[in-house]
Amino acid sequence: MPTRERIGVAVAAVLLAVVLPLLNLLPAGSPLAVSNFTLNLFGKFLAYAILALGLDLLWGYAGVLSLGHGVFFGLGAYAMGMHLMLEIGAKGVYQSALPDFMVWNRVTELPLFWRPFHSGAFTLLAIVLVPALFGLAFGHLAFRSRIRGVYFAIITQALALSAWLVFNRNEMNLGGTNGLADFKTIFGFPLHQASTQRGLYVATALALVAAYLLCRWITLTRAGKVLVAIRDSETRVLFSGYSPAAYKLFVFVVSAALAGVAGALYAPQVGIVTPAKIGVLPSIEMVVWVAAGGRGTLYGAVLGAVGVNWIQSWLTTSYPDLWLLFLGALFMGAVLFFPDGVLSALGRLGARLLRLVPGQKRARLDAPLRSRAEPHGVASLPGHPRPDPSSRLR
Amino acid sequence: MRRLVFFAVGLLAWLAAGAAGHAAPAAPAPAALGRVLVDLAGEDPARREAAVTLLGETRDPKWLVFLAALREGSVYARTRGGTLELVVAGTKATRGDQEVVDIRSAYERAPLGIVPLAGLREVPADRRLRLVIKPFLDADETRAQLADPDPAVRRGAAVKLGNQADAGAAAVVEAALAKEPDRWARRALTEALAQIRLAHGAPEARAAAARTLGAVHSMNGLPALQRLAGDAAATPAEREAATLAVRQIERWTLLATAVETVFQGASLASILLLMALGLAIVFGLMGVINMAHGELMALGAYATFVVQNWFRAQWPERFDAYFLVALPVAFVVAAAVGLVLERGVIRFLYGRPLETLLLTWGASLIIQQGLRLWFGAANVDVSSPTWLSGGVPVMAGVTFPWNRVFIIALATVSVAVTYWLLFRTSAGLRIRAVTQNRAMSSCLGVRAGVVDAATFAFGAGLAGLAGAALTQIGNVGPSLGQNYIVDSFMVVVTGGVGKLAGTILAAAGLGGLTKGVEPALGAVFGKVAILVGVILFLQRRPAGLFATRGRHADA
Numbered sequence: 001m002p003t004r005e006r007i008g009v010a011v012a013a014v015l016l017a018v019v020l021p022l023l024n025l026l027p028a029g030s031p032l033a034v035s036n037f038t039l040n041l042f043g044k045f046l047a048y049a050i051l052a053l054g055l056d057l058l059w060g061y062a063g064v065l066s067l068g069h070g071v072f073f074g075l076g077a078y079a080m081g082m083h084l085m086l087e088i089g090a091k092g093v094y095q096s097a098l099p100d101f102m103v104w105n106r107v108t109e110l111p112l113f114w115r116p117f118h119s120g121a122f123t124l125l126a127i128v129l130v131p132a133l134f135g136l137a138f139g140h141l142a143f144r145s146r147i148r149g150v151y152f153a154i155i156t157q158a159l160a161l162s163a164w165l166v167f168n169r170n171e172m173n174l175g176g177t178n179g180l181a182d183f184k185t186i187f188g189f190p191l192h193q194a195s196t197q198r199g200l201y202v203a204t205a206l207a208l209v210a211a212y213l214l215c216r217w218i219t220l221t222r223a224g225k226v227l228v229a230i231r232d233s234e235t236r237v238l239f240s241g242y243s244p245a246a247y248k249l250f251v252f253v254v255s256a257a258l259a260g261v262a263g264a265l266y267a268p269q270v271g272i273v274t275p276a277k278i279g280v281l282p283s284i285e286m287v288v289w290v291a292a293g294g295r296g297t298l299y300g301a302v303l304g305a306v307g308v309n310w311i312q313s314w315l316t317t318s319y320p321d322l323w324l325l326f327l328g329a330l331f332m333g334a335v336l337f338f339p340d341g342v343l344s345a346l347g348r349l350g351a352r353l354l355r356l357v358p359g360q361k362r363a364r365l366d367a368p369l370r371s372r373a374e375p376h377g378v379a380s381l382p383g384h385p386r387p388d389p390s391s392r393l394r
Numbered sequence: 395m396r397r398l399v400f401f402a403v404g405l406l407a408w409l410a411a412g413a414a415g416h417a418a419p420a421a422p423a424p425a426a427l428g429r430v431l432v433d434l435a436g437e438d439p440a441r442r443e444a445a446v447t448l449l450g451e452t453r454d455p456k457w458l459v460f461l462a463a464l465r466e467g468s469v470y471a472r473t474r475g476g477t478l479e480l481v482v483a484g485t486k487a488t489r490g491d492q493e494v495v496d497i498r499s500a501y502e503r504a505p506l507g508i509v510p511l512a513g514l515r516e517v518p519a520d521r522r523l524r525l526v527i528k529p530f531l532d533a534d535e536t537r538a539q540l541a542d543p544d545p546a547v548r549r550g551a552a553v554k555l556g557n558q559a560d561a562g563a564a565a566v567v568e569a570a571l572a573k574e575p576d577r578w579a580r581r582a583l584t585e586a587l588a589q590i591r592l593a594h595g596a597p598e599a600r601a602a603a604a605r606t607l608g609a610v611h612s613m614n615g616l617p618a619l620q621r622l623a624g625d626a627a628a629t630p631a632e633r634e635a636a637t638l639a640v641r642q643i644e645r646w647t648l649l650a651t652a653v654e655t656v657f658q659g660a661s662l663a664s665i666l667l668l669m670a671l672g673l674a675i676v677f678g679l680m681g682v683i684n685m686a687h688g689e690l691m692a693l694g695a696y697a698t699f700v701v702q703n704w705f706r707a708q709w710p711e712r713f714d715a716y717f718l719v720a721l722p723v724a725f726v727v728a729a730a731v732g733l734v735l736e737r738g739v740i741r742f743l744y745g746r747p748l749e750t751l752l753l754t755w756g757a758s759l760i761i762q763q764g765l766r767l768w769f770g771a772a773n774v775d776v777s778s779p780t781w782l783s784g785g786v787p788v789m790a791g792v793t794f795p796w797n798r799v800f801i802i803a804l805a806t807v808s809v810a811v812t813y814w815l816l817f818r819t820s821a822g823l824r825i826r827a828v829t830q831n832r833a834m835s836s837c838l839g840v841r842a843g844v845v846d847a848a849t850f851a852f853g854a855g856l857a858g859l860a861g862a863a864l865t866q867i868g869n870v871g872p873s874l875g876q877n878y879i880v881d882s883f884m885v886v887v888t889g890g891v892g893k894l895a896g897t898i899l900a901a902a903g904l905g906g907l908t909k910g911v912e913p914a915l916g917a918v919f920g921k922v923a924i925l926v927g928v929i930l931f932l933q934r935r936p937a938g939l940f941a942t943r944g945r946h947a948d949a
Binding site for chain 2: 063065138141142144145146147149150151153154155157158159161162165166168169280284287288291321324325327328329330331332333334335336339
């Protein structure tokens with residue numbers, strides 16, 4: 001890891017995990033105070049950022065576009081939510097040991113798959129393992145049969161749709177459309193207290209830093225290089241004696257687990273888990289966080305997740321009609337005008353304005369990707385020079 | 395002319411029915427019913443209801459008109475020369491400072507002159523009384539419908555009479571049956587007659603009726619037959635006939651369900667095909683998954699809505715023709731938007747399928763929100779032209795709705811036209827050339843950019859056509875596209891790239907399978923099962939049913 005990035009990560013970690021919570025402790029009147037609401041909002045954004053990191057690892061580095069990460073996020077969130085529901089105990093509206101929605105649905109006995117979630121340790125394990133195992137099974141089926149590119153994207157989108165449909169059903173005993181809500185405590189701490197929320201925020205910030213370091217470590221290892229190679233030409237990697245499927249499966253599972261952790265941190269901070277976070281639209285929105293922040297950089301994913309969601313929370317309250325238009329424009333812009341992210345695009349623009357840099361000369365392994373698909377027919381001929389990808393764009 | 399014949403038939407039926415003793419005592423003189431009318435004008439609810447029942451049971455058209463007037467509250471009572479008289483009020487007017495009204499006698503409708511309203515007392519019809527009146531008027535209406543020129547209406551009336559199983563209706567039904575030219579209406583009348591006889595006939599007649607019901611596979615008669623089969627009071631012959639009929643009908647129901655499922659599968663398959671056709675051509679040619687395809691369909695649907703409104707405002711007498719105009723309009727609107735999309739943004743991204751996927755998704759969000767801002771978030775109302783409402787009966791208990799039949803036909807025509815375009819025209823030759831080898835085609839002088847634009851516009855136009863067709867079977871709202879888009883992607887992915895046959899086969903397979911598993915699993919889990927099926931299928935054929943083979947397959 002370059003020194004500059006080390007310093008950046010350290011500064012960001014201190015800022016997010018220490019300074020912001022401390023500012024929250026200030027009395028409400030002081031100019032630097034961060035309100036409980038803002039801190040909570042940020043906690044949500046940072047949870048999203050964890051998911052975006054995994055997605056960037058998968059898409060930006062390995063070139064695998066998943067339009068179904070909402071499912072893994074949802075699995076983590078539901079795993080946490082189930083534990084929180086059971087923690088409520090008999091303090092619910094119906095004074096029953098069963099969660100309230102089961103009482104409405106006339107379920108008399110706790111379903112078998114709910115029981116292990118009484119245990120906190122099991123829940124913490126499930127948050128990582130359930131999405132990871134599901135990702136393993138799905139990824140194994142998909143990558144083994146060499147489903148890739150657009151096909152993979154479509155299949156994951158269908159996965160998101162089906163998961164959304166299933167989680168909406170009352171028969172699943174997961175609360176149907178209303179989901180899980182009315183959490184009271186988390187591991188014994190009351191959720192409505194500011195200190196608990198602050199603690200959750202700090203945990204999220206630390207998890208984000210850990211996730212960042214994990215992802216960066218992966219990209220710096222030999223495996224990370226193979227991932228980039230797969231992104232740029234899977235066939236060549238295959239012919240060089242590597243198994244692209246195994247690498248892709250590995251990174252898919254890692255990103256699924258990260259999404260699960262993100263969901264688990266999201267659930268107690270928002271206080272409700274519903275299928276609405278699982279469907280097709282939320283899943284593809286997650287992709288635009290990464291696209292807007294800049295693919296294949298990791299920090300771009302974090303900035304994108306926080307930035308896009310910040311704008312969303314502002315637009316949906318102030319100009320609700322504009323949000324979808326903005327989101328659509330962001331998608332198109334991220335693809336057409338700033339393939340390496342909004343910030344780098346602004347940076348390039350600024351640089352051009354200052355006439356400091358005449359053209360783009362940067363070429364790094366983890367530099368934002370331009371293109372890797374080859375035109376029909378030509379590329380796989382041995383000995384043919386690959387056409388310059390950027391010439392196709394401009 | 396036909397109307398006249400039907401009218402004559404109806405009249406004859408009416409006369410015959412009258413002769414059979416149904417249409418009431420020939421001349422129920424007002425005097426004979428005097429006491430009834432006094433009851434009616436009185437206060438006792440029970441006696442008033444009895445009076446209405448008595449009048450209704452005469453089935454005399456004139457008394458039924460009187461009851462209708464009573465229901466509307468235009469019957470008044472007055473005392474003349476010591477006797478109570480009921481009159482029906484007509485138009486009211488103001489003469490001088492008092493209100494006057496034109497009155498007629500209750501039965502004969504003889505004009506009685508214009509009298510002041512103050513001298514009359516209204517005979518009120520409260521809710522209970524209106525409820526007593528309703529069945530008589532309805533029954534009369536149903537009987538009148540038996541003479542309707544439209545066979546579908548006659549069929550409906552027959553089914554209604556059969557389900558009411560009113561003994562008095564037997565003669566009417568029998569008379570109508572003798573005159574009925576339409577095969578399906580005749581079947582319905584036969585069924586109705588048998589149902590009535592089953593309910594009211596002598597034991598032998600009931601056994602015969604049960605046999606008839608079995609022979610016509612009457613699903614409406616099934617409950618009554620089951621009751622009869624288990625009825626200890628019935629004769630053995632009746633019970634045996636009923637049991638036999640029940641078994642016959644149940645076997646037929648099984649067949650009918652199978653036919654219906656196949657039809658529904660075909661209908662779903664053609665919807666999927668209509669949607670996936672454009673998508674598949676574009677995907678095959680340019681490797682572009684057009685996520686905005688669903689919104690192009692929504693555009694087609696809204697174009698239909700606009701055309702419909704235009705017709706309603708400008709040309710109401712030709713309203714039924716609007717849909718024929720809307721189809722090409724929807725095609726052109728969607729194709730134009732598609733062209734703008736392709737020339738404006740997509741062409742910069744060829745060879746980068748994942749980016750185009752995100753780009754078109756962005757475009758879809760913008761189009762969707764644009765529709766929402768322009769037309770409102772609520773669903774809009776697109777009414778079917780009369781020639782698409784109703785259905786065609788194909789066998790006892792199975793009716794194919796015209797709108798579904800139309801969609802199957804439209805899908806067939808679209809596929810045929812696409813085939814013709816791709817394989818019988820020089821433009822199609824160019825499209826196929828670019829699909830197979832873009833670089834080589836360009837070298838040989840095919841202008842790939844023009845081919846791309848034209849193909850994309852054609853694919854978009856097909857989406858518009860699909861949207862127009864969807865207005866006839868579902869809701870039209872801004873998120874119309876979202877509901878179908880994933881399904882049509884599944885068709886494209888399953889079908890494979892570059893071969894239309896794959897798309898057709900995949901649409902048929904997925905449509906049929908969905909309808910096949912739905913009864914057992916329900917809509918949601920059926921869909922999930924289909925997805926799992928597709929993933930497993932892709933294990934064996936990663937590039938779909940018809941994969942492109944060779945060097946360029948990997949691009």
